[in-house]
Amino acid sequence: MIDIHCHLMVGVDDGAEDLDEAKKMIKLAKKEGINEIIVTPHYTSRLKVIYDNKFEEIQKIALQEGVMLHRGCEYKLQDALVQKSDLITLGGSDYVLIEITQGFLAEYVLNQVYELKLCGYEVIIAHPERSFEKKDIDKLKKLAEMNVYFQLTAASFIGAFGRQIKKFSEELLERGLCHFIASDAHNKSSRQFYFQEAKKYLKDTYNEHWQIDLLFEQNQKAILNGSGEFTAQRLTRKNFLKRLLGSIGRYG
Ligand SMILES: [Fe+2]
Structure with missing residues (x-):
């Protein structure tokens, strides 16, 4: 699988504290x-200066462990607009990972996202399930109609951020408003990857197993190979009997 959101870079943000922790995370x-893994440190003004050295030091470790790293960054929308002529994209593609911290989706935020698209970027919104609420769903639909994409967090589906965020994550998934599932891992303890646990939960809960695989790997490949062919179909819940049989291993 491919993780497109991970704070593995050492000493640049609230992610890995030292090389030992980065190695354990890998x-x-x-x-x-x-x-x-696409490494996505939070953007700061000093990041660009130190980026290459910091990337190379973890890339060496990752290669020893058989994991391939790609460059990336997580921008707050306001920072991305200021830096828009020269953003660090995901794996050198046209895609940028954007965090919206305003807490609600005002109309002007949609215009700002559109402004980034006009600069030639494809926009992926990081963890909308943790940034917004149910009342924002129509605006999220509007963004999806503008070909803006959504990355949900694996940990959200297993309740790591609480019941409300888990429920909202599922609603987004059921409305076809999830294009990628990523970790947003920050450390080796409380903020890990949780891919297997989330994938199992989703496969136990929903019918469309092939679509779940797309959300953990195939759509990510479409970023890295430049094809941009994403699928975000609405997921439908298994009925009670199917879930029960699945849990005792008689039905996938
Ligand atoms: Fe993040």
């Missing part, structure tokens, strides 16, 4: 079945 990722 080992955990490998255990979860993740073979490629």
Whole structure:
């Protein structure tokens, strides 16, 4: 699988504290079945100066563990607009990872996202399930109609951020408003990858297993190979009997 949102870079944000922690995170990722990671430190003005050195030091470790790293960054929308002539994209593609921290989706925010698209970027909104609420769903639909994409967090589906966020994550998934599932991993303990646990939960809960696989790997490949062919179909819940049989191993 491919993780497109991960704070693995050392000493640049609230992610990995030192190289030892980064190495442990890479080992955990490998255990979860993740073979490629796009490293997405939070943007700061000093990041660009130190980026290459910081990337190379973790890339060496990752290669030893059999994990391929790609460059990336997580921008607050306001920072991305200021830096728009020269953003660090995901794996050198046209895609940028954008965090919206306003807490609600005002109309002007939609215009700002559109402004980024006019600069030639494809926009992926990081963890909308943690940034917004149910009342924002019509605006999220509007963004999806503008070909803006959504990355949900694996941990959200297993309740790591609470019941409300879990429920909202599922609603987004059921409305076809999820294009990627990523970790947003920050450390080796409380903010890990949780890919296997989330994938199992989703496969136990929903009918469309092939679509779940797309959300953990195939859509990510479409970013890295430049095809941009994403699928975000609405997921439908298994009925009670199917879930029960699945849990005792008689039905996938
Ligand atoms: Fe993040």
